[in-house]
Amino acid sequence: MIARVRRWLGGAEPAFSEARIGDAPALAALHAASFQRGWSDAEFEHLLLDRNVVVDCATYGRQLAGFIMSRYAADEAEILSVAVSANWRRCGLAGRLLALHLRKLAGLRVQRVFLEVDEGNAAACRLYRGAGFREVGRRIGYYSEHATPGAAALVLRCDLA
Numbered sequence: 001m002i003a004r005v006r007r008w009l010g011g012a013e014p015a016f017s018e019a020r021i022g023d024a025p026a027l028a029a030l031h032a033a034s035f036q037r038g039w040s041d042a043e044f045e046h047l048l049l050d051r052n053v054v055v056d057c058a059t060y061g062r063q064l065a066g067f068i069m070s071r072y073a074a075d076e077a078e079i080l081s082v083a084v085s086a087n088w089r090r091c092g093l094a095g096r097l098l099a100l101h102l103r104k105l106a107g108l109r110v111q112r113v114f115l116e117v118d119e120g121n122a123a124a125c126r127l128y129r130g131a132g133f134r135e136v137g138r139r140i141g142y143y144s145e146h147a148t149p150g151a152a153a154l155v156l157r158c159d160l161a
């Protein structure tokens with residue numbers, strides 16, 4: 001199925017754009033498919049209405065393939081979520097979204113970006129480290145629902161300035 005979708009779209013390039021309020025249901029659906037605890041349409045609407053929240057999307061045609069979201073205040077930002085549809089993983093899409101997003105945050109005068117990531121999330125850790133994020137903290141046992149008791153959240157930081 002995945003291979004068929006990719007073949008059908010051939011070498012199509014994704015379109016990148018900022019999310020709008022009408023994207024809330026698609027964002028919530030992709031988030032729910034990507035995380036144990038999903039966020040509702042209403043929660044996404046609330047975030048999209050927040051002037052300090054930036055959400056970048058990647059789409060193929062009308063299909064949402066990935067998004068990244070952060071909240072900024074003064075010269076700091078925190079990445080709240082990033083997800084790519086299972087159909088489009090390992091194609092470099094999250095890397096492109098993250099690079100675009102960091103450029104946008106830099107344009108908003110953000111100098112430092114933080115995030116929390118499950119230390120067992122190999123894909124996400126590789127994504128962030130590849131973009132220049134470095135570990136600045138470790139919260140042991142942060143993920144209580146995790147299959148591995150004591151699994152830690154890594155606090156990562158990237159300096160843009």
Ligand SMILES: CC(C)(COP(=O)(O)OP(=O)(O)OC[C@H]1O[C@@H](n2cnc3c(N)ncnc32)[C@H](O)[C@@H]1OP(=O)(O)O)[C@@H](O)C(=O)NCCC(=O)NCCS
Pocket residue numbers: 034035081082083084085088089090091092093094095096116117118121122123124126127130
């Ligand atoms: C994490 C996620 C966004 C990565 O999206 P993606 O588009 O597949 O990532 P990319 O193709 O841009 O790959 C980024 C890096 O991670 C690596 N990677 C991707 N999937 C991987 C996996 N399953 N295992 C190990 N490394 C992986 C890639 O090789 C690449 O590293 P490189 O640049 O050194 O080659 C995606 O797996 C996802 O949506 N996961 C579920 C939600 C999630 O965990 N979000 C992060 C929460 S902090």
